[in-house]
Amino acid sequence: MAADTVLNIAALVALLPALLAAWKGAAEQPQARFWMLLAVAVVGPVAWTVAAATAVADWRTDLSFALWVSVSASMAVFAAAAVFDRDVARLSPLFLVLMTLLAVLAMLSHGATNASPMTMPPGDGGWLWFHIGVSIATYALLTVAAAASLAALLQERALKRKTPLKRPQGLPSVLDCEGVVLRFLWLSAAVLALGMATGTAINLTHGMSILHLDHKTVFALAAFAVICALLYAHQKTGARGRQVARLVLLAYLFVTLAYPGVKFVTSVLLA
Numbered sequence: 001m002a003a004d005t006v007l008n009i010a011a012l013v014a015l016l017p018a019l020l021a022a023w024k025g026a027a028e029q030p031q032a033r034f035w036m037l038l039a040v041a042v043v044g045p046v047a048w049t050v051a052a053a054t055a056v057a058d059w060r061t062d063l064s065f066a067l068w069v070s071v072s073a074s075m076a077v078f079a080a081a082a083v084f085d086r087d088v089a090r091l092s093p094l095f096l097v098l099m100t101l102l103a104v105l106a107m108l109s110h111g112a113t114n115a116s117p118m119t120m121p122p123g124d125g126g127w128l129w130f131h132i133g134v135s136i137a138t139y140a141l142l143t144v145a146a147a148a149s150l151a152a153l154l155q156e157r158a159l160k161r162k163t164p165l166k167r168p169q170g171l172p173s174v175l176d177c178e179g180v181v182l183r184f185l186w187l188s189a190a191v192l193a194l195g196m197a198t199g200t201a202i203n204l205t206h207g208m209s210i211l212h213l214d215h216k217t218v219f220a221l222a223a224f225a226v227i228c229a230l231l232y233a234h235q236k237t238g239a240r241g242r243q244v245a246r247l248v249l250l251a252y253l254f255v256t257l258a259y260p261g262v263k264f265v266t267s268v269l270l271a
Helices: 002-023 031-053 063-084 090-111 125-161 174-205 217-238 242-269
Strands: none
Touching: 002 063, 002 090, 031 063, 031 090, 031 174, 063 090, 063 125, 090 125, 125 174, 125 242, 174 217, 174 242, 217 242
């Protein structure tokens, strides 16, 4: 338990240098120092997640682990995208704030519930691991889209007030934010569809109905519907701006309720 606590704190601390650098404007024209700090911010949570996952034979189901998995996957996806897309890198101030908040929640919830492993039925290991991986990837992709949507809202608000946004510095323009949102929404829709397909396959192998309408499935379907409707509206009507940003944040809320939200209810409220 003491080692777990130390790793929790270390993973959280690993995020802070990159966060401080991003808020000082280092992400606007990222140099080698910023990339090194961002790499540390990725390695910290990932190392904790790997250590926690390998400590048990099966997948852990407690809230703290679910949050750390979300942070690790989101940081890895964000950092990889930031290397190739400067607009994504400029989202670092907002994105790292979000990741730090999630990490704080993960650390505070550590030990609040039992870190019980999930028992996998014989023969289901491959399908379930793949389904879990796809679900985590969806959350990570949509987290980046949500950060870009929030940045667009802040920039649009600053434009309406005719005052430059002082904090955080260096965010992409509204148009650039929308570009990031659309790219990650398409990826999120594709990966989420794959996740629902694998979930359906698992249900069928157990002789269950195609859709097992539990809370997680309902929220995932709601998120998928919002994403598809948003992409359709953009293609047909050119919908953009505040309306798009709010719908993206709504989809992100649904996905959050489907994964960490359900963990919170089952592990904390109903424990």
